[in-house]
Amino acid sequence: MSGEYHDSAVRPYVLTQGRARPTRNTVGLDTLLVVADAGKPLPPSATRQARDLLRMFGRLLSLAEAAAHLRLPLSVAGILASDLVDSGHLIARSRIPEAGRPDLTTLQEVLNGLRRLS
């Protein structure tokens, strides 16, 4: 009961139809996502986890935060969110390119932001 991991009768990858990776690798833990069109319904076959995820992204949030609030493993949340981007339910905001580094402008902005805090 007091464990940090909340187990489920459904194994994680049943929720993702056996896939261990997203359809596209643009959704990472720091990807910001938001609902694309609040009125667009999910198909009746959508899992509860997909519905929860879509509801969680009613406003702007990172994938990691949504996964943590819903207690979904990060990789599972990533696959489900990626599907929801593909189906036009979620929009992903820009992300630092894979294997890239933030550019100088971004780094300077981070530095300025931190200096305002100190």
Add this chain to the structure above:
Amino acid sequence: MGSAGSADRYLPDTVQQAVKILVVGDFGVGKTTMIGAVSEIEPLRTEETMTQASVGVDDLAGLDGKTTTTVAMDFGRITLSPYTALYLFGTPGQRRFWDLWAGLGEGAVGALVLVDTRRIEGSFEVLDQLELRGDLPFAVAVNHFPDSTRHSPQALREALDLEPGTPIVNCDARSRSSSVDALIALVKHALATQKGPS
């Protein structure tokens, strides 16, 4: 679940990009303390499942020779400007978690390595690995515990065998301003690295 209203959890709609910094170190070195000190949200915990080829534990690992490890990561957030949010991910430093870094490090500003001077040897491996990778700017923050002896940065630099360009700062992970200063040292280093020599 936290009692804070769910309205508080969201980012301002003006935010266009997220950046991340890894806070790396062994268990108990103060990663979550530091993240909690600077985060604008209550630190959150997420779990990632790692599947890895098992080395030396084949007898226990089952027939496919792979083990699955669940890694818990604590993280926090600072909205730095109307456009940019910074995420801080606490990342375990031990060798068996290095596979995790490949994904986490992508697009990251860099890594802040937290060091406990009472257990300095716990930091050698992680520093070696970061130097070997060479693709992730990093700085060292020495977290001072009440019963830890103060060493000069120069003595610690030598003890940790750091490259000359690697910043090393003292910090108190419980203090917001001290932790912010350590993050600033890392970002300045990342900027200098990005600009290149000269």
